[in-house]
Amino acid sequence: MAFELLTPGEMAEADRLTIAVGPVDGIGLMRRAGGAIADLVLARYPGARTVHVLCGPGNNGGDGYVVARLLAENGVAVGLFATGAPREGSDAALAAAECPVAAAPLAAFAPEAGSIVIDALFGAGLSKPLGSEIVQAIARTAAVGVPVIAVDLPSGVSGVSGDILGSAFQATLTVTFARKKPGHLLFPGRALCGEIVVVDIGITDATIAATGARCFENDPAWWRPHFPSPANDAHKYSRGHVGVFSGGPSATGAARLSAMAAARAGAGAVTVLSPGAALAANAAHLTSIILRRSDTLQDTLAFLGARKPEVLVYGPGLGPEPEVGRFALELMSVADGRFGALVLDADGITSLSHRRAAFFEARKRPNAPALVLTPHHGEFGRLFPEIAADASLSKLEQARAAARRAHAIVIYKGPDTVIAAPDGRAAVNTNGTPLLATAGSGDVLSGIVAALLAQRMPAFEAACAAVWMHAEAARRFGPGLIAEDLPLALREVVAELGR
Ligand SMILES: NC(=O)C1=CN([C@@H]2O[C@H](COP(=O)(O)OP(=O)(O)OC[C@H]3O[C@@H](n4cnc5c(N)ncnc54)[C@H](O)[C@@H]3O)[C@@H](O)[C@H]2O)[C@@H](O)CC1
Numbered sequence: 117m118a119f120e121l122l123t124p125g126e127m128a129e130a131d132r133l134t135i136a137v138g139p140v141d142g143i144g145l146m147r148r149a150g151g152a153i154a155d156l157v158l159a160r161y162p163g164a165r166t167v168h169v170l171c172g173p174g175n176n177g178g179d180g181y182v183v184a185r186l187l188a189e190n191g192v193a194v195g196l197f198a199t200g201a202p203r204e205g206s207d208a209a210l211a212a213a214e215c216p217v218a219a220a221p222l223a224a225f226a227p228e229a230g231s232i233v234i235d236a237l238f239g240a241g242l243s244k245p246l247g248s249e250i251v252q253a254i255a256r257t258a259a260v261g262v263p264v265i266a267v268d269l270p271s272g273v274s275g276v277s278g279d280i281l282g283s284a285f286q287a288t289l290t291v292t293f294a295r296k297k298p299g300h301l302l303f304p305g306r307a308l309c310g311e312i313v314v315v316d317i318g319i320t321d322a323t324i325a326a327t328g329a330r331c332f333e334n335d336p337a338w339w340r341p342h343f344p345s346p347a348n349d350a351h352k353y354s355r356g357h358v359g360v361f362s363g364g365p366s367a368t369g370a371a372r373l374s375a376m377a378a379a380r381a382g383a384g385a386v387t388v389l390s391p392g393a394a395l396a397a398n399a400a401h402l403t404s405i406i407l408r409r410s411d412t413l414q415d416t417l418a419f420l421g422a423r424k425p426e427v428l429v430y431g432p433g434l435g436p437e438p439e440v441g442r443f444a445l446e447l448m449s450v451a452d453g454r455f456g457a458l459v460l461d462a463d464g465i466t467s468l469s470h471r472r473a474a475f476f477e478a479r480k481r482p483n484a485p486a487l488v489l490t491p492h493h494g495e496f497g498r499l500f501p502e503i504a505a506d507a508s509l510s511k512l513e514q515a516r517a518a519a520r521r522a523h524a525i526v527i528y529k530g531p532d533t534v535i536a537a538p539d540g541r542a543a544v545n546t547n548g549t550p551l552l553a554t555a556g557s558g559d560v561l562s563g564i565v566a567a568l569l570a571q572r573m574p575a576f577e578a579a580c581a582a583v584w585m586h587a588e589a590a591r592r593f594g595p596g597l598i599a600e601d602l603p604l605a606l607r608e609v610v611a612e613l614g615r
């Protein structure tokens with residue numbers, strides 16, 4: 117399955133291994149890469165008057181020389197512009213020597229309406245901000261608004277992080293090789309890629325595996341085999357029981373959203389644990405969801421002993437007060453097999469920011485429960501300020517660092533939600549929709565995660581599945597979505613995933 121995301125370093129390793137094993141050599145890979153792009157250009161832009169190919173000094177430029185040659189051989193009017201000649205003896209120099217079109221300096225590049233631009237300036241090798249000559253070429257291209265086809269990555273986009281180094285092309289189409297890179301899926305890079313096409317240039321799955329890549333594009337294909345469905349002899353508690361803590365009388369809705377989502381995602385029983393003062397408010401709104409009073413740790417322990425829930429959701433609507441964080445620590449310390457996993461969300465995360473040392477210490481205990489943290493950007497920065505402040509780390513690397521630090525699955529939410537496990541596995545979600553930017557949608561996500569964990573789906577896969585299902589439900593519901601709509605919208609998604 118081709119869902120691995122390779123960093124530029126891992127991709128270069130895949131390249132090296134492929135050449136080492138043979139029979140294809142470096143220039144052979146480059147000819148295949150350039151050939152695939154030329155085919156796409158001819159198929160998609162049969163009427164293009166002129167194609168301007170912009171070549172950089174490295175292998176990305178090498179791919180560009182191949183494209184220029186093939187287009188010229190097919191009768192296309194090709195203008196070729198280069199920034200620096202390829203290194204002597206390199207594959208790119210060979211590709212340039214084979215290209216019959218003379219290269220002009222990049223400063224002479226003047227895009228015109230009706231033409232298209234092939235951006236082969238920098239790809240995986242981009243390591244510093246673009247120079248002014250290239251920044252100006254990007255500006256000239258944007259001013260004319262012609263289609264841009266990026267080779268591997270839009271020049272200026274970091275393949276590691278999706279960050280923009282100085283400036284970057286806005287591509288219409290990005291053609292990359294063998295696998296995507298994190299920079300294709302993390303914002304802002306994702307938005308600059310346009311449509312992404314991955315072409316096979318003969319790098320095998322075994323070679324990709326040999327790079328040790330442990331990052332994936334989130335896709336049902338690889339976690340669906342773990343997706344739960346009820347056994348024939350299931351009863352409500354054997355299907356999985358989730359307990360959700362409610363806030364006080366004026367903040368009960370968040371827990372109910374989480375609880376409803378847990379039920380729709382397949383938990384056989386869901387209990388809302390409510391402070392006495394909020395029982396009436398909760399009771400007025402709950403039907404199939406069980407309601408139980410819980411004001412103290414003793415009350416919670418009694419519930420755990422009597423009802424043995426698999427998973428607890430702690431955070432939505434609880435308020436950021438330090439007592440909330442203290443209770444979260446107590447819950448973790450009494451877990452000891454009384455429940456299997458804790459989903460800490462929203463205020464459950466924020467309230468721990470004042471007790472970070474105690475929290476990280478608690479996570480080291482051997483009997484600590486499995487933990488899933490679901491921070492958005494602000495919550496992430498509160499619980500992991502040093503990691504969040506480290507600008508050298510991509511969002512993906514930050515999520516991984518946080519997962520290792522907290523011995524937890526971390527769902528770092530946003531338009532490009534990253535899911536990371538303490539063992540180094542990570543996934544970037546790609547079916548998100550801005551429709552999810554609506555109050556309470558995060559509470560729904562915590563309930564879905566809890567339900568899948570309660571049905572004993574392995575934790576990393578459960579987190580990936582929950583993020584995907586949450587977004588899929590939002591997409592299917594469409595505009596007008598509010599968080600209350602999400603639990604019911606999950607029905608169709610669950611039905612299709614189940615066997
Ligand atoms: N599987 C693969 O990895 C394949 C890679 N190919 C191509 O090879 C590319 C990678 O080639 P390279 O490693 O040569 O890298 P690039 O061609 O992206 O960059 C070339 C060199 O430019 C320099 N540089 C980086 N940032 C710069 C900046 N802002 N201003 C000026 N110079 C800068 C660096 O020294 C870098 O090594 C890929 O993007 C892809 O297009 C293809 O040829 C075929 C196979």
Ligand SMILES: Nc1ncnc2c1ncn2[C@@H]1O[C@H](COP(=O)(O)OP(=O)(O)O)[C@@H](O)[C@H]1O
Binds near residue numbers: 533549554556557
């Ligand atoms: N622009 C967006 N594109 C895709 N997903 C988004 C976007 N904005 C928010 N989301 C998703 O919506 C959810 C919002 O969660 P959160 O910020 O905790 O909201 P709340 O606290 O109101 O429930 C997260 O799953 C997040 O990934």
Ligand SMILES: [K+]
Binds near residue numbers: 237268
């Ligand atoms: K490029």
